[in-house]
Amino acid sequence: MDLSFGDRGHVRVRQAWTAAEVRTTVEELVEAFSHRLPPKDARIVLKPNLNNDLVALVGNSVDLRVLCSLIESLKNRGFHDLAVADGSNVGVHRRGIDAMQRLRVDRLRDRYDVETIDLNHDDGVPVVLHAGAHPRVARTVLDADFLISIPKIKTHAEAGLSCALKNWVGICAGQQKRHMHMDLARNIFAINEAVLPNLVLVDGLVGMEGNGPGDGQPFRFGHLVMSDDSFLNDLVVMRLVDMPWREVPYMQHAHDAGYIDDALDSRVQAEVPIIRSIEKAPARSRLAELSEAKSLHWLKLAVRPLVDRPEVSDAAYRLKIIQDVYDLDDDTVTGLSKDASRCGECTKCGDFCPTHLSSEEIGVKTEPQDCIQCLYCWWVCPEGAIELSGELGHLSRQVERYKSDVERL
Ligand code: SF4
Numbered sequence: 426m427d428l429s430f431g432d433r434g435h436v437r438v439r440q441a442w443t444a445a446e447v448r449t450t451v452e453e454l455v456e457a458f459s460h461r462l463p464p465k466d467a468r469i470v471l472k473p474n475l476n477n478d479l480v481a482l483v484g485n486s487v488d489l490r491v492l493c494s495l496i497e498s499l500k501n502r503g504f505h506d507l508a509v510a511d512g513s514n515v516g517v518h519r520r521g522i523d524a525m526q527r528l529r530v531d532r533l534r535d536r537y538d539v540e541t542i543d544l545n546h547d548d549g550v551p552v553v554l555h556a557g558a559h560p561r562v563a564r565t566v567l568d569a570d571f572l573i574s575i576p577k578i579k580t581h582a583e584a585g586l587s588c589a590l591k592n593w594v595g596i597c598a599g600q601q602k603r604h605m606h607m608d609l610a611r612n613i614f615a616i617n618e619a620v621l622p623n624l625v626l627v628d629g630l631v632g633m634e635g636n637g638p639g640d641g642q643p644f645r646f647g648h649l650v651m652s653d654d655s656f657l658n659d660l661v662v663m664r665l666v667d668m669p670w671r672e673v674p675y676m677q678h679a680h681d682a683g684y685i686d687d688a689l690d691s692r693v694q695a696e697v698p699i700i701r702s703i704e705k706a707p708a709r710s711r712l713a714e715l716s717e718a719k720s721l722h723w724l725k726l727a728v729r730p731l732v733d734r735p736e737v738s739d740a741a742y743r744l745k746i747i748q749d750v751y752d753l754d755d756d757t758v759t760g761l762s763k764d765a766s767r768c769g770e771c772t773k774c775g776d777f778c779p780t781h782l783s784s785e786e787i788g789v790k791t792e793p794q795d796c797i798q799c800l801y802c803w804w805v806c807p808e809g810a811i812e813l814s815g816e817l818g819h820l821s822r823q824v825e826r827y828k829s830d831v832e833r834l
Pocket residue numbers: 763767768769770771772773774775784805806807808809810811
């Protein structure tokens with residue numbers, strides 16, 4: 426589906442699922458927007474949603490099939506100054522967890538000769554938003570010649586839905602991202618007025634619904650969306666997943682400011698089909714709301730050392746006060762192999778391999794130039810035929826929560 430909104434922008438929606446389809450489709454989309462691309466020596470910053478350390482196949486972070494395909498497409502066009510940059514959420518940052526390493530985004534550095542930058546450690550420039558918020562926007566983002574936002578589609582218990590506009594919160598560095606929560610809806614809108622991406626490529630392969638963004642259910646959506654306007658992008662995506670944009674407070678602010686008008690809305694409702702209705706996030710518990718109350722911020726800071734203790738954070742998770750529980754043990758997986766006697770030759774592992782190994786090659790070609798150890802093949806194998814060497818560490822909790830869901834994708 427191709428939607429043109431004249432000078433305002435364009436949105437293209439494509440179906441894709443397997444790694445081969447993703448590569449072909451990303452190439453087609455980049456070609457369609459090639460008139461937007463900068464000169465070849467431009468500094469291009471790709472900003473994926475790497476919200477936390479949950480593997481992409483549960484719907485939280487950007488799928489490496491999309492990221493690898495986009496880098497390959499840009500490299501093939503002669504762009505050489507590329508950086509992949511994001512700052513994960515404040516909980517990840519505060520605990521010193523390296524989400525890029527856990528998500529294997531760091532392996533793209535050597536594979537493609539790109540930079541990987543944790544924006545949480547970036548120098549930044551304060552921008553004045555609403556309700557006293559003045560987060561620092563990462564210098565890496567401000568200094569880039571060209572910005573590509575790569576969001577997911579996931580429900581967000583506080584914001585409604587996370588796509589391009591919400592992904593942009595990640596351009597704020599370090600703990601100052603908390604400033605956004607002083608008035609989240611207005612500040613999501615405002616940060617997108619302050620700094621805009623040049624292009625958006627939505628990873629709509631696996632989304633998250635229900636109690637997102639950190640504890641919802643993954644669902645197969647199987648689409649990629651590219652656009653040159655974040656507001657149009659999110660208007661279209663919300664229609665695709667049947668999320669009424671008027672129920673998403675930051676979209677209301679965009680409407681009030683004139684970025685979305687009734688004519689645009691009517692056109693999108695008439696021309697864009699609903700592909701799949703997303704299950705909305707449940708109402709937040711009273712305790713969860715209290716935990717975010719501005720007037721109780723001092724108390725939150727005071728009890729933080731206690732809340733960071735595993736037994737307390739586990740209890741807070743069970744009581745639905747928090748979504749994210751972090752484990753400080755990195756995994757120590759050093760390799761993988763395939764047990765041919767268990768393999769049902771379904772080819773599913775090859776469909777998910779970001780480095781385009783076939784199901785026959787997976788577990789055989791294991792050198793770093795072939796395999797970035799994302800473990801997607803292991804996550805999706807329905808027969809348990811992929812075996813890992815090393816310890817799962819922090820992945821154990823994710824496996825318990827999500828492995829069977831991922832196998833069903
Ligand atoms: S997903 Fe598992 S069963 Fe299917 S081809 Fe790969 S290793 Fe074999």
